[in-house]
Amino acid sequence: MISAIDKMKLAKSAYSSLAQATTLQKNAALSKIADLLIERSEEIIRANEIDLAREAANGMSESLQDRLRLNSQRIMAISEAARNVVGLQDPIGEVIRGMTLPNGLKLAQVRVPLGVVGVIYEARPNVTIDIATLAIKSGNAVVLRGGSAAESTNRVLVKLLQDALAQVGLSSDVVQSVDEFGRDGGLEMMRAVGLIDVLIPRGGAGLIQQVVTEAKVPVIQTGDGVVHIFVDESARLDWAVEIVHNAKVSRPSVCNAVETVLVHKAAVDRLLPAILDRLAESGVRVHGDETTAANFFATIPATEQDFATEWHDLDISVRVVDSLDEALEHISKYSTKHTESIITENVANAERFLAEVDASTVMVNASTRFTDGGEFGFGAEVGISTQKLHARGPMGLPELTTTKWLVRGSGQVRV
Amino acid sequence: MISAIDKMKLAKSAYSSLAQATTLQKNAALSKIADLLIERSEEIIRANEIDLAREAANGMSESLQDRLRLNSQRIMAISEAARNVVGLQDPIGEVIRGMTLPNGLKLAQVRVPLGVVGVIYEARPNVTIDIATLAIKSGNAVVLRGGSAAESTNRVLVKLLQDALAQVGLSSDVVQSVDEFGRDGGLEMMRAVGLIDVLIPRGGAGLIQQVVTEAKVPVIQTGDGVVHIFVDESARLDWAVEIVHNAKVSRPSVCNAVETVLVHKAAVDRLLPAILDRLAESGVRVHGDETTAANFFATIPATEQDFATEWHDLDISVRVVDSLDEALEHISKYSTKHTESIITENVANAERFLAEVDASTVMVNASTRFTDGGEFGFGAEVGISTQKLHARGPMGLPELTTTKWLVRGSGQVRV
Incomplete structure (x- = not known):
């Protein structure tokens, strides 16, 4: 069987194909995801019912069951949200700064994807599609670890994401799930130095604290609010x-x-x-x-x-x-x-x-x-960063990027 | 005796006075530092000779001794570098983005200091002044841990920095050194969650690797170059x-x-x-x-x-x-x-x-x-970040800042 590390390696080696994809290609994938969500509604609801039945039997509270539940109306809303990401400005390739040095060197600082974004979240299946569509739009591969309670639902959703990518000619490997490894999948992500470029925990204070304390990879801390x-x-x-x-x-x-x-x-x-x-x-x-x-x-x-x-x-x-x-x-x-x-x-x-x-x-x-990405007009929200490095406050697509300096010369050497 | 943690707490509680200082006040401190370096040249050189004599006796190589050595010419150069920081644009207060929302809320994302910047470096006394002047200009408190081999020199330089701040009416507590605690001082910095906002190791691959592996506080990784x-x-x-x-x-x-x-x-x-x-x-x-x-x-x-x-x-x-x-x-x-x-x-x-x-x-x-802050026209260089989060490539003053959203309303509530 393929390991969690193998899956992260797949995401990493596939990432550059998505990083080089045009906005048109990425938008085609997003529209396809929106379409497939509607087409496969029944399959998604059946998988979701398996999760709900198991968790109800395990004594899950009504409010958590509600958070886990998908019905056709909610799937429609998730599909619409995916389609909205098509309309967001692609941050990749944006020139942040640029200048020509006295020696003629031409410099441009451009936005590029972070690489592989890891997300650990709780049993809210809508996050699976939300975060994957934002990652795809910003050219990032994504490794997902959703709550075990949403396991069946997420398996269907991850397959849907991968099918949509393949159907528009992009590598389906850029979306990976480590749900099948349970808690160990999340722990492996926290330790995957060199494979995960940034890890974002989305959930309660306990989850966030665990990730911040245990992760060896860079983390963006979100959502803690006194x-x-x-x-x-x-x-x-x-x-x-x-x-x-x-x-x-x-x-x-x-x-x-x-x-x-x-x-x-x-x-x-x-x-x-x-x-x-x-x-x-x-x-x-x-x-x-x-x-x-x-x-x-x-x-x-x-x-x-x-x-x-x-x-x-x-x-x-x-x-x-x-x-x-x-x-x-x-x-x-x-x-x-x-x-x-x-x-x-x-x-x-x-x-x-x-x-x-x-x-x-x-x-x-x-x-x-x-204080909300939607209210601030970002069109989407990855989370609200409460840390000072990299991103602070509501995070939109630009916060899922890093930059690269491009230097174009004609034989310049340093004196 | 005051502990390393106490010193970091002093820096943290003094930081807000520097964060609120005007550019004129900060520039006055920088000019004073430049002046005092010239005034106190002899004292600095005497302290440096103590370090050099001890390290030569301990068998320090000629090239490392040269790196440690200060003479009046080198002190003049360090003083000039401090005076150059006066001319750099103050990043604090710069409005990065701003907009008025449909409901009339006025938003501005402004640059603010990171808070307390920790720096662990090797026996190059010029770094003490370089990094402290850049921190002061960007409104940050700084906690320094220089190489033990430069202990006497750094003690005189840190005193000089604190005197300069006091002489222009700023809190001298915003510059702290934990050199007196030896390696433990550095280790305490790596673990000072909530006291150190960012830790920057400046030195060889061994030092950087140790900090990246052991630090619990946010780190910016610099200068590793294959x-x-x-x-x-x-x-x-x-x-x-x-x-x-x-x-x-x-x-x-x-x-x-x-x-x-x-x-x-x-x-x-x-x-x-x-x-x-x-x-x-x-x-x-x-x-x-x-x-x-x-x-x-x-x-x-x-x-x-x-x-x-x-x-x-x-x-x-x-x-x-x-x-x-x-x-x-x-x-x-x-x-x-x-x-x-x-x-x-x-x-x-x-x-x-x-x-x-x-x-x-x-x-x-x-x-x-x-690839150099000076060559890129930043006027100064904090280091060259080889990581993807927060800063990438040559780091100037803006990379020593974070941002804050300011929201001005007139009774708006969310519907």
């Missing part, structure tokens, strides 16, 4: 109430949802009850400090650990601070450097917050839910 | 001879010097003897395959290992290949992805080489010695 909103003394009431509510309630499970609200002590009487009442209407549980408790009947006492917690649910930590300085200190201590927002009417405080907060995205008078 | 020149069938004689000679002989110890020449078999009679004779005039030892030996009297038989060797000296590996394909295969197998060059008159081969070779810099009809 996100804060600071309601300053001068905040507008309606903005404070609606932004905090939107940032928590519109989708509490995602990384750009707010987890902690800090309120300036001088704004407590005017703003805090209104903010908390609006949250309570939507069933949000408030974990607050003593001042919060004095202003809101249903406060659960907040622990130190609560302020470091990404709730992923209808829970929120609330703390009253003495000043902007104290808010900045709190954020510096607990932030995962994803997104932080200030609600204020004071321009000096707004500018200071923008300058001093160290995070991928810093906002004034806006909901933290806007 | 560099090739492919002399194609149609290469011009004079260009082939002079480019190969320049790429090997002008400075054999550096990473952009050529290590292996591949010659198309159809060009052997016309070009190979002339290329090798010119190299031999400069004392280059030729490690060649059988065809090379048949064309050059003094060929040393090349081993497989020779083709993977970065000679760092007046040695060169030579191999005759059947085709451009075979040249590309050889390069793909042995390249460290630093710089590769083709000498050719054939435009199709030139374009194919540029497109298919995977390296930081790919050249046509030019000496590989041009």
